Amino acid sequence: MISPECIWPLGAELGEGPVWSKTDKAVYFVDIKRKHVHRYAAGTRETMTWPAPSEPCFIVPASDGLFVCGLRKGLYRFDARTGSFDKLADVERDRAGNRLNDGFADPLGYLWFGSMDDDESEPTGALYRVADDGRVELRDDGYDIANGPAMSPDRRTLYHTDTRGRTIYASDVDEQGRLSNKRVFIEVQGTAYPDGMAVDAEGCLWVALFGGGCIERYGRDGKQIDTVAFPCSNITKLVFGGDDLRTAYVTTAMKGLSEAKRERETLAGGLFTFRAPVPGLPQNVLTRGLVRGH
DSSP states (O other): OOOOEEEEOOOOSBEEEEEEETTTTEEEEEETTTTEEEEEETTTOOEEEEEOSSOOOEEEEBTTSOEEEEETTEEEEEETTTTEEEEEEEOOTTOTTEEEEEEEEOTTSOEEEEEEETTSOSSOEEEEEEOTTSOEEEEEEEESBEEEEEEOTTSOEEEEEETTTTEEEEEEEOTTOOEEEEEEEEEOOTTOEEEEEEEBTTSOEEEEEETTTEEEEEOTTSOEEEEEEOSSSEEEEEEEESTTSOEEEEEEEOTTOOHHHHHHOTTTTOEEEEEOSSOBOOOOOBOSSSSTTO
16 A cells, blocks of 8 residues: 655645656646745755746746746746746737646657636636747647646657546647547546646556545556545645656645645645655656757
8 A cells, every 4th residue: 555755744725747857856846826836855855945926837847957837828937046937938818817737748858738717617728739949839629627738658649637527538649749539538536636647657647636635546448556545635746756766746735625624634735755666757858849959
């Protein structure tokens, strides 16, 4: 049985989007609602926090040693050495009620990310990929909350989530990032919502369940294999890190908890870790489209 440990009880309102920095041996993640970027150094347990100019919705490492952050209405270059945010591109200026949401770098070095209705009620969210010339290209549309893009080890399947619809889709993806054959992969039962996710070296999908108090692992056939239970309700995303890629780091959230639950769930919003039975995939970095020199 896997038992997660809380390694930083920071009480994030909406902790999200952990990524592993092999260079720093650290996990970076965001607190969307408190407008913070955080870093936890695995070896020393040192922590660092930077304020963001608007809600940071995801953070992804780039090959130039910097990061690309999705803020509320645009993509920004983030330099952890100075704490500076420099705008790269506006996104969805025509969708006033939206903000950006989860994102990831694929194995070819391209950025994928979603958007969502900030009131979580209208299907105005979409899924995007950034092209070589830096253009933000629409890849799918019609989500209340577009979430958790992730890719299979063979790079042929993109998983993406309709959180409010409790559905994870799989689409075929080619090397130009074109999607086809969109199909239902997993329908989450009960009252929990599928949030961020990660794929392991065996091609299995680990899905964080917001309101479900757990992460579920699904096989390539979409059948549930395992569950990792947490001492708090809102689990948002995980990343595989460490030298052997078997140390999972997990973000959680206080958002949506009643006052009574906030008092009971003393570790809600904390950063957790557990040892996975199999390694994850290596953390991809951005090399295309938004990185200096490309």
